[in-house]
Amino acid sequence: MTENRKLDDKKKTRKILKPTIAGTKASQARAKAINAQIHDRPTPLKRKRQADAPTLSSTYKMTAAGLKERPSWDLRGKVADMTQLIELNNQKLDELRKFKRELEITKDEKESQEKEAIQKAAQLRTELQEMERAHAINRETIHASQRIEYQKLEDDQLHYTRRLTTIEIEVADAKRKLGSEMTQLEHVRLENDTLKASIQSISTQFETADQESRELDKAIETLERSIRQKEEENETKERKTETIEFTVQQLQAQLNEAETDRSRLLNKIRDLEVKVSKKSIKKGQP
Numbered sequence: 001m002t003e004n005r006k007l008d009d010k011k012k013t014r015k016i017l018k019p020t021i022a023g024t025k026a027s028q029a030r031a032k033a034i035n036a037q038i039h040d041r042p043t044p045l046k047r048k049r050q051a052d053a054p055t056l057s058s059t060y061k062m063t064a065a066g067l068k069e070r071p072s073w074d075l076r077g078k079v080a081d082m083t084q085l086i087e088l089n090n091q092k093l094d095e096l097r098k099f100k101r102e103l104e105i106t107k108d109e110k111e112s113q114e115k116e117a118i119q120k121a122a123q124l125r126t127e128l129q130e131m132e133r134a135h136a137i138n139r140e141t142i143h144a145s146q147r148i149e150y151q152k153l154e155d156d157q158l159h160y161t162r163r164l165t166t167i168e169i170e171v172a173d174a175k176r177k178l179g180s181e182m183t184q185l186e187h188v189r190l191e192n193d194t195l196k197a198s199i200q201s202i203s204t205q206f207e208t209a210d211q212e213s214r215e216l217d218k219a220i221e222t223l224e225r226s227i228r229q230k231e232e233e234n235e236t237k238e239r240k241t242e243t244i245e246f247t248v249q250q251l252q253a254q255l256n257e258a259e260t261d262r263s264r265l266l267n268k269i270r271d272l273e274v275k276v277s278k279k280s281i282k283k284g285q286p
Contacts, residue, residue: 075230078223079254085216086261093209093272100202104279107195110188117185124178131171138163206276213269220262227255 070077142160145152 072226075223075227075251076254079251079258082216082220082223083254083258083261086258086265089209089212089216090265090268093206093268096202096205096209097272100199103195103198103202107192107199110192110195114185114188114192117181117188121178121181121185124174124181128171128174128178131167131174135164135167135171138167203276206272210269210273213265217262217266220258224255227251 070081138160142157142164145160
């Protein structure tokens with residue numbers, strides 16, 4: 001009886017230690033792949049090739065600088081530069097859309113992994129509670145058996161001690177599994193936070209692209225006013241020659257093409273704003 005009381009006191013004063021964390025092979029492989037993508041360092045030859053290759057941003061800045069350096073009478077050159085700027089802006093928007101879609105796919109995968117980890121943790125927690133409840137019931141059964149069958153105390157004590165040891169091993173194993181799943185869940189949450197920050201950065205880039213598009217619209221309007229002024233001057237001078245008239249017609253045709261490209265760009269930007277708005281609404285929903 002004294003040994004049983006000591007055993008009960010030991011169980012009551014036992015503290016639940018946090019189990020060691022052991023990630024699965026699949027989670028470790030995913031973590032290595034993500035770290036490899038994040039910390040990928042290009043070789044010197046690759047860095048040289050990247051430095052030599054013109055980017056969309058550098059090409060855009062060079063074309064914009066060329067537009068500012070052109071004289072006021074070179075309307076054809078300005079319209080051609082504006083057309084090139086619009087095309088570069090479209091390419092930049094396409095790349096941003098592609099990168100955003102890839103981030104959203106990765107985010108969905110991480111959220112699915114997080115849900116699975118939560119479900120596993122809840123299941124292990126339930127199993128742990130059931131084992132502890134069974135442990136308590138078994139302990140009460142041991143006490144009742146000792147009171148009823150005192151003469152069989154030694155045999156019963158040996159039997160139930162072995163059984164209790166087995167249950168303790170199972171409980172400790174369940175706690176280790178629970179700790180591993182909780183660690184994996186925390187890792188998935190951290191990855192999800194990183195993805196959210198990346199999506200916020202992409203949204204900022206979209207806003208910058210929209211501002212650049214509005215500036216392009218203002219520049220096109222300025223060119224249109226300049227062309228109208230030139231047309232009025234040509235009318236007051238009673239049309240100099242047929243060659244000048246033919247040149248003006250060509251400029252007008254190019255302007256119409258630029259206006260068509262601008263309208264197409266505005267439509268794409270509106271579609272993009274609608275998509276971004278829908279994504280923001282979905283994020284805000286619980």
